[in-house]
Amino acid sequence: MAALTRATKANYVIHDRIEAETSDREDHTFCGIMFPVKCKDTLPVDHVIINSVAVRGALGPITVWVTKDENLNGEISMAKKNWTKIYEKEHAPSFVGYKELDLSTNPVIMKPGSVRGIYIHSSRRGDEAIVYDNKVKQKTHDDSFITILPGRAHVSEKVFGAIPIWGWGSAWRDNREFVGQIKYGACYRLWNPSKNLSFGGNFRCAARTLFMCQRRQESPFSKLPDDCLFYILHMMRWDWVDDTSGDLRREQKYRRKLRRQQMIAEADAMLDEAEMEEADNTAESAPAVNEQDDEAVLGIDDDDYVEYENMDEDSSDDSEDADSSDDDSISEESAASDEHAYAWGDHVNSRNRFIFNDSDSSDSDDDASDEHVDERLGRPRRSQFTRATRNLLHFRFLRSH
Numbered sequence: 001m002a003a004l005t006r007a008t009k010a011n012y013v014i015h016d017r018i019e020a021e022t023s024d025r026e027d028h029t030f031c032g033i034m035f036p037v038k039c040k041d042t043l044p045v046d047h048v049i050i051n052s053v054a055v056r057g058a059l060g061p062i063t064v065w066v067t068k069d070e071n072l073n074g075e076i077s078m079a080k081k082n083w084t085k086i087y088e089k090e091h092a093p094s095f096v097g098y099k100e101l102d103l104s105t106n107p108v109i110m111k112p113g114s115v116r117g118i119y120i121h122s123s124r125r126g127d128e129a130i131v132y133d134n135k136v137k138q139k140t141h142d143d144s145f146i147t148i149l150p151g152r153a154h155v156s157e158k159v160f161g162a163i164p165i166w167g168w169g170s171a172w173r174d175n176r177e178f179v180g181q182i183k184y185g186a187c188y189r190l191w192n193p194s195k196n197l198s199f200g201g202n203f204r205c206a207a208r209t210l211f212m213c214q215r216r217q218e219s220p221f222s223k224l225p226d227d228c229l230f231y232i233l234h235m236m237r238w239d240w241v242d243d244t245s246g247d248l249r250r251e252q253k254y255r256r257k258l259r260r261q262q263m264i265a266e267a268d269a270m271l272d273e274a275e276m277e278e279a280d281n282t283a284e285s286a287p288a289v290n291e292q293d294d295e296a297v298l299g300i301d302d303d304d305y306v307e308y309e310n311m312d313e314d315s316s317d318d319s320e321d322a323d324s325s326d327d328d329s330i331s332e333e334s335a336a337s338d339e340h341a342y343a344w345g346d347h348v349n350s351r352n353r354f355i356f357n358d359s360d361s362s363d364s365d366d367d368a369s370d371e372h373v374d375e376r377l378g379r380p381r382r383s384q385f386t387r388a389t390r391n392l393l394h395f396r397f398l399r400s401h
Contacts, residue, residue, distance in 0.1 A: 020182045022141050022148065027133040028176070029057050031165070032121035035151030035178040036076060038358045040144065041112035042249050044189040044198040044238045048145055050108035053120065054098035054181040057131045059091040060124025063159060064101055070114040076354040078172070080160040083119060098181055110146075115358050117151075118178075121159050135175040138357070144245040145186055149356050150177050172352075191233045200243025201251060207233050 033055075039048045053064065064087035067076060086106040091099050101120075110116055122129035132153050141148040155164040156171035164171045189195060196204055210229055214221040221229070 018143075018145065018184055018186065020141050020143060020146060020148065020184070022177065022179055022181075023133065024131070024179050025133045026131050026179070028153065029128045029131050030153055030155045031123075031127070031129050031157055032119065032154035032159075033130055033132045033151060033176060033178050034076070034078075034117060034119040034154065034354070035140065036072070036115050036117050036149045036354075036356050036358065037108075037110070037182070038115045038147040038149065039110035039112055040147060042245055042252065043144055043186075044195070045112055045145065046187045046189045047112075048110045048184055048186050050110070050118075050182060050184045051104050052100050052102050052181075052183045053118065054100045054183075055120055055130050056094050056096070056098050056180065057122075058093045058095070058124055058126065058128040059099060060093075060122045060129055061088075061090045062101060062120065062122050063088045064103065065119040065121070065159075066108050067117040070111065070116060072115045072117065074356060074358065076117040076356065078160065078352065078354065083117075083160075100181075100183075115356075117354075119154075120178075121154060123157050123159065125157060125165075127155070127165065131179045133177040133179050135177050140177045141182075146182070146184065147358070148178060148182065149358060150175060151356075152176060152354055174354075188238060191236065191238075192230075199238050200241075200248050202241040202243045202247075203236070203238060206241045 037050070039045075055062075063085055065083040065085050068082055068084055086108070087101055087103055089101070091101075108116060108118070120130060135150040138150075139147055140150055153173040153176040154161075154171060155173065156162070157165055162171055189198060191199060191203070191207070196207065199207075210221065210233070213219040214224060214226075214229055216222060
């Protein structure tokens with residue numbers, strides 16, 4: 001029964017302190033910087049704890065804010081009511097070295113897959129408070145645990161202020177990157193049978209081998225009950241058997257590929273079943289007359305039927321051409337809007353939400369392959385719809401005569 005009371009997460013933070021440091025080109029200095037941080041779900045991590053952030057500049061009265069919501073769905077609200085202040089202190093200038101802002105009394109705790117916005121602001125007068133950079137890549141920093149994304153700079157001395165220091169225009173600047181350090185720790189998920197797939201292949205093989213040895217009477221492990229084996233695996237770290245983050249990432253990508261193939265097979269089976277039912281229904285509802293009687297009574301000849309099929313195909317082709325042209329125009333408009341949205345120094349209204357892209361490169365590949373799957377599934381559905389429409393028109397013509 002002791003195995004039923006096992007903990008599901010570690011009650012300690014890893015001993016080595018992880019430090020995420022960004023590039024530092026000192027492109028700009030001003031009042032503040034806001035940026036998203038994503039906790040990755042590649043490793044068997046229960047949560048990540050951000051203990052401090054470090055910045056440099058003239059500093060002054062510094063406050064640090066985080067978003068209240070962890071499920072941001074690709075956008076961050078710039079309204080003050082959606083943020084929580086977790087740090088406030090005045091600091092002396094530090095133009096060369098980073099000044100650490102200790103968040104240990106109110107750390108930022110993130111679950112795997114969640115995204116939190118972090119906003120660092122100084123109310124010091126002038127434009128030298130906090131150093132930040134221009135955006136040069138899609139990810140400011142990326143490691144096995146977190147991803148720091150580009151964000152917005154703030155040029156107002158007031159927290160979440162809408163008016164810049166010169167009194168006109170917008171107070172926010174898009175396409176800016178955080179410059180500094182983030183120090184954090186990770187609390188690992190402990191092994192349990194229900195969480196076995198969260199661990200790497202080597203770990204799962206070790207767990208399987210251990211239980212196989214316990215089932216053999218000649219093995220010393222056969223004297224141990226299941227509870228002891230559960231606790232042995234329970235206290236093992238995920239990387240004690242040479243699993244790496246790259247291995248886990250490849251396994252996750254392979255599982256997604258298998259799920260897509262399974263979805264394709266199920267869709268093909270559903271289409272085949274629908275075609276068989278359609279053929280059976282057509283055979284049952286067809287009138288018991290031969291082809292000559294059908295042509296004589298209905299006045300339908302082969303040329304008319306071929307012309308009718310060509311008409312259907314032409315109409316479907318026209319509709320597809322129209323759809324493709326519409327899609328091209330939409331894609332051009334979206335590309336133009338994206339190019340405008342990411343223009344350097346873009347002035348953003350303070351009421352506009354910040355839109356970000358937190359998908360990994362592997363997720364982008366999966367999205368592209370999913371579009372390919374949709375295209376493959378769309379063609380047989382269109383042909384099936386065309387056949388069903390033709391049969392329906394044919395049956396209506398029969399009833400009318």
